Amino acid sequence: MGVIWIKIAKRLDKFTDKIIDIYAALREFISPGWKTKNRSKVSELKLMLRAFNRSPLAWTGLTLVLLFIIIGIIGPYVAPEPYWEVYVYPKNMPPGWVDSNGVVHLFGTDYYGRDLLSMILWGARISLVIGLAVIALGVPLGIILGLVAAYYGGKVDEVIMRIVDVFYSFPALVLAIALSATLPSRIDILLREVPILKDFLVLLFGIRPEHGGYLATTVSIIVAMAVVWWPVYTRLLRAVALSEREKVYVEAAKALGLSDRTIMFKHILPNTSSVLLVTITIDLGSIIILEAALSFLGLGPQPPLPEIGRLISDGRAYWPEKWWLIIIPGAFLFIVGLGWNLLGDGLRDIFDPKTRRSIEFGIKERPIMVHDIIGLLGDIAIIAGFLTAGIVYRDAPGMVILFAPLVLLYVVWKGLNTVRFLSRHYVGYALGLIAYLWLITALAKFLPSTYPSGLIVLCGVVLKMSSEEIGKRRGVK
Amino acid sequence: MSEPLLSIRNLKKYFPVRRFLLAKDYVKAVDGVSFDIYEGEMFGVVGESGCGKTTLGRTVLLLTPPTAGEIYYRGEDVLKYDNKKMIEFRRKTQIVFQDPYSSLDPRQTIFDVIIEGPRYHGIDVGDPEEFVISLLRKVGLEEYHLYRYPHEFSGGQKQRIAIARALAMNPEFVVFDEPTSALDVSVQASILNMIKQLQKELGLTGMFISHDLAVVKFMSQRIGVMYVGKIVEIGDSDELFKEQLHPYTRALFSSIPIPNPQKTRLRKKIIIRGEPPSPIHLPKGCRFYPRCPYAMPICKVEEPDLIEINANRHVACWLYR
Amino acid sequence: MSDPILKVEDLRVYFYTYAGVVKAVDGVSFEVYNKEVFGLIGETGCGKTVTSRAITRLIPDPGRIESGRALFRINSRWVDLLKLPEDELRKIRGSMITYVFQDPTSALDPLYTAGYQIVETILAHNKTHPREAWSKAIETLRRVLIPEPEIRARSYPHELSGGMKQRVVAGASIVNEPRLLVADEPTTNVDVTIQAQMIELLSQLKNLKGMSIILVTHNMGLIAEMADRVAVMYAGKIVEIADVNTIFEEPLHPYTQGLINCVPDPTKELKELYPIAGTVPDLINPPSGCRFWPRCSRAMDICKREAPPGINVSEGHRVECWLYAGSGL
Known part of the structure; x- marks a missing residue:
């Protein structure tokens, strides 16, 4: 994910630089001489935003917050129906x-x-x-x-x-x-x-x-x-x-x-x-x-x-x-x-x-390699697995039963992975996979619909692991 | 060398430290210091870390209120100043701090840093930008530095800015508190040259505080040697380097490394054992006697006062009574 | 003297930052002889500390040792410390090569007594009984001139004064009788009278134990006092290397000359100091050619184009400067 995000971040850098430039031009227009007096401030702001661009999570946050603010501002005007007309429809109807x-x-x-x-x-x-x-x-x-x-x-x-x-x-x-x-x-x-x-x-x-x-x-x-x-x-x-x-x-x-x-x-x-x-x-x-x-x-x-x-x-x-x-x-x-x-x-x-x-320091640029793509696919598969599980099986208590073991499994896998000896000999990976499969199968007895989603998550995990392995072989952190 | 500009008499500054609930101990940072600074001279204060020299500098300018003692500025008792006179005193006295990295507000441009004081006090400076630029030139900086922020400067440049800030108030008396000890030697040399030249040019009176004997010697005409809150010897700079009277001064001067391998290895060194006492629990009598090679019975009982050896030399030691 | 125990060849350490690659150490070579004090002098950011730490690969992220060798002699066999596996290097660190850092307060763990921290160092590298190690620790504390070592060994770091802490750190670093002690600004934070005690102590230890010391400092006085040979570093390179008298009496490199002139000598009457013009270069984009030319009063055309080679002007005196291009051995 990291390397791919950097490519995106570079684009974002240009975008944020431009925003600051426009802001500076505006201030210059209002009070001439602003730009020369605040050159340091402008470059500092650009640098700060560039640092901000390095973090995908921060951008996710910003996007969500902006969405919320926009909805907050325009919500009342775009809401399809008024809030004051009650009992228009039957109550508590499902989505869709x-x-x-x-x-x-x-x-x-x-x-x-x-x-x-x-x-x-x-x-x-x-x-x-x-x-x-x-x-x-x-x-x-x-x-x-x-x-x-x-x-x-x-x-x-x-x-x-x-x-x-x-x-x-x-x-x-x-x-x-x-x-x-x-x-x-x-x-x-x-x-x-x-x-x-x-x-x-x-x-x-x-x-x-x-x-x-x-x-x-x-x-x-x-x-x-x-x-x-x-x-x-x-x-x-x-x-x-x-x-x-x-x-x-x-x-x-x-x-x-x-x-x-x-x-x-x-x-x-x-x-x-x-x-x-x-x-x-x-x-x-x-x-x-x-x-x-x-x-x-x-x-x-x-x-x-x-x-x-x-x-x-x-x-x-x-x-x-x-x-x-x-x-x-x-x-x-x-x-x-x-x-x-x-x-x-x-x-x-x-x-x-x-x-x-x-x-600023923690980022090393290098070309995107095959294993980066594999890792990204793994990420997508894991998220997709969880999502399909949520969508396919909507019953609320069932959702809890479904998610808890998945989280547990992830913890087990990570735990085994960190035991150095095991992971070096691939035993850790193998054990993690077996435990994973076993739990999903066991779970599927109670909730058959979790089975496919569990498998998708499993595929994602395998992809992630293999991408890590390839990365290690090539000497890339 | 006529009337002293600044006279300090028996100045004390204690900081309370809480022991148990209500019982208090005191850190005696400055413990009965007296000296005069004459118009146009640079008075050096030298001593090891923790001897109270920095506190002395700040107390003299009333940046922290003294616990006891008197400060006379041009013969007037500063501690009895009213508000208006106090503001005037603040304008006339300035300080340059040791750490250039934190002595400038990181959110102010250099222009704001320098103009803030004169603007606040309503000093007429003509065109403010030109005024600041002329000051920057005086301290060896350029016009294009005007609207930059402190973090864009090196340590030496920051110290130049801090000096320009002090000069902007057109002061009569400036305390230099280890202005170069955070800087590299090659930078230190240019800052010291600059301070010396500015002092001559502007007729400043100053107090130069440092732990570096060579620097103090270069900068000042008279030197006071401090040991754990007290001045133990005051003397003319050159004379003091020729002959030291107090045993501590002697040990201090003999243990500074000299940047010359032959001289430094051949000379006789007096290495005093032990470490300075804590300024909370001072020994009774002379504070140097536990480390002193010449300690006498009286040293353990009574504290020696500064006594005059000749017009230019004062020493606080029973050996010369 | 002509008996090296450490040979550093063409060491390069780069730091990979967002702003660019900082070439902190860029092609440094020197030798440390048996039982000598080797001074490494330079201003802040010149790479002296990084050099001294790179010898045992103590380089923090995002730094990386790009190239070079650090050959260390163990029982007449040369090992390259930069290629050694981490666990073998760990055995050398703390026993054969030890460090005394600038800040004694952070070098000691506040949770353990001074004695315990020395015992820990002993036990990490030797198979001895803890009780024996304890008495050895007390012996060491006595040797570093700590009064009442039996009592002090049971004190916690906060109960000790700064000078005392520095001596405990020194004690921990000599307890395993290292071959090489790296002292990084050992007296910067201590007072002059304590510094005098430290200098005395270090020279005693050197003679007693027969170890070599790499003394990293910016203090010319300290170098004059202690060092046998001196390497002057500027912007990631060693510009001059010679024995201490030559460095102070007949310095060749303009930077060395400037450095010696700008330090006030308390024994002389001085009207003015002679600073070096300009500022230390940015190590991301260092000047082309010789890194000192923008500040050098004797810069020539070739200085701007090409980096000067190391020229051996006499036995044991090497200088990197175009001024002496023809006068090599």
Whole structure:
């Protein structure tokens, strides 16, 4: 995979370079002279993106996140059906169900007899807005308190950190539940008093103006989560700022006679920004999932507002016969969370000069060889095997039975492979294969449909192994 | 050599270290130091690592508040300055740090690094770009370096930038805290030449801190030798190299390697055993007596003060009482 | 003296980075004789440390030893350390060739006592009873001038001062009576008075044990004090190699001359120092021809085109410079 990705990465390099060039040209147009003043910054940005391009996982994350954001923005406009018309269709229909008008419903219908695909498109906007709002409310407070605590130290630090400790020692979920249970009535009053805020929120969430009354619970979980979330940033920023404060440039700034505020916000804060950005990225995934969890518990946006967690909760009663009610919104959440996390990890790698160097250094270019292709085919076969298993056999408990042994088998194979003696004599490979075959056959007695997919995975593994062997013979790592 | 620009009297800086719950010990980094620095001179401070010379430099500029003692700047007590006078003092005194790699904010361009101080203090510099370029030229850098970031420079160049930053404030007094110890010898030579020349050109008064005797000798007119928080000997640079009075100074000077194989192998070396005491648990009496070949009974009991041998030489040792 | 124990021939170590191939060591040859101190001097990034580590293949990723031989004499038989299987090389490392690195703090494991770490080194290469090894460890600590070795052997690294730690590291490296000790900036982090103790200690050990020392440093004073022969490295190459007096009295290569002139001598009256102009070249795209020509005041046309060959100007004095092209032996 590695070598093939490099070829792709080289293309991506050109693409990202161009993006930066266009950005630079734009800035130059707005304020002439920008380019000469920021030449270093431009080349640094290009280098960072090139490092980012070396990681296929980071790109997967970026793609997923971009998809989620695009769906979040345009979802309400492209959703084929409105969320407020309930009981249009029979409820809980399976994916691919065709209604009386001959319209295919890709994901089937939900508990309220609405098109599930449309509900996810509407729900994405709500998730996105809630996630961003929690960050926008919680992060600035956390940053300021963290900076102040780190910079002044002593008693100020003690007081702030003990408050943070109190918030930490209180279970976050319980606190959020308590707040979102008590806040709505007050927020309801607030929204009625300030109609402009209400209109703004209606626009933001992309819902019908007449559903503004449902906003109170939604806003209350935003507030609840922000309250739970800011201490994370205080701790993080304090830790990073403490190490920055010890650096000599801070002392140099003091020697210049700069004020504390200038030193904190002009010198220390910018130097913590990369850590902040990474954490915010990863947290956005967590916030969206926590929000879904709260909705699952019945807090947050109330029906008919479409909300992913609520969709899952509605499908609970029908598990496992009507698995799609849970699997489809669940998979959506999973992919969103995964995307933010992968992107965050990718960003961390390019911001940290140490890991960035290892990205830059760890790549050796060489022509693509036969065994690279064989390895890639192996990868594809393994993924395809798992996918066909999932598609062919949809029964939910069966899925669990199916996936668990496959994971187990993989672990067994890897384990045997790492025993040096065995793998050197091919005994490890042979044993791994036999164990694999035996388990698949045993499994197939209970679930015949896993048999073909198991074989596909097996083919993939064999391909992977042989590609590794050929690579070793040719002396390529 | 008339009035001292800066007078330090019995300066102390202790750092608390927690032992148990409330009991505290103190690291006596600077423990009763007195000296004068005269207008236009470079005062060298030499000592081994951990002797408190860096802390001394920072305390003199009030970058950390002293625990006790007095600092007089042009006869005025700096510790009694009000806010306005303090800002003025900050402008007039500058420091160049040891580590050029972390003394520049990695997110600032060189232009921002240098202009920040004057801009903050509202110093009229004319066209800021031209002002910075003229400073860069003065420290041996070029105009095209203006909008680059610190990581694009070598260690020596970074140190030049740090010097330009200090000069931008048009200071009267500059502390050089081991400005070349992180650099290679070939780079060190050019930086030292530059500092020396700038000092002459701008009439700067300075304090040059280093562990390298040869460098301190090259840079300064008078030298103070520090040992675990105290100055044990002060003297004229050339005279000090000719004859050392304090036994520690003598041992220190005899053990520096000289870049000349014949000289260095033939000379008589005084190798003192043991290591400096911890600045937390200092011995009673003279802090050098456990390693001193000339220790006398009084050395264990009472700490010697700096006494005047002649106008240019002070030494803290019972041998000369 | 004319009795080499290590012959390094045409050593090349390259680092494969994203930015390009860094030719850290590019064609280095030298010999180390029995019972001598061989000084390897140069500025940061000149490849001196990489050279000293490449001898036993201690090269971190993404570095690779491209070519060359490192012939080491074991009982009048020459073995090429660069071709030896890893497990055999491991037997040589730590027993016949040992290292003292710059930073004593990270060289010691904070979880074990000083004595244990020496015992570990003994047991890794010898079949002795642990109790015997322990008494040998204490003997070694005494030899490296640690006061009260019985007590110190039971102390953990954090209980020891910097100079003491450096001596424990030195003790661990001599306990197996190596033939060759590689000291990489052994006194850079210690004070002058401690450095004097270390110098004394190393020369005592050398005489006592009859081992050779490769002294890697940037400190001219230390070289003047200790070395018998000196190799001056610049940008991955040895530009001059001679005995220590020749290097300091009659240096031939312009870089060596510059290096000696730019170090302040405390015994002299100096009005000005003489720096070397320019900066160290980028080793990804080194200058064509001689790597020193952009900084050299005596550069000629040929210097820019062709790399100078090694010229033996007299017995044991080799210089890589076009200025002496006709004057070889």
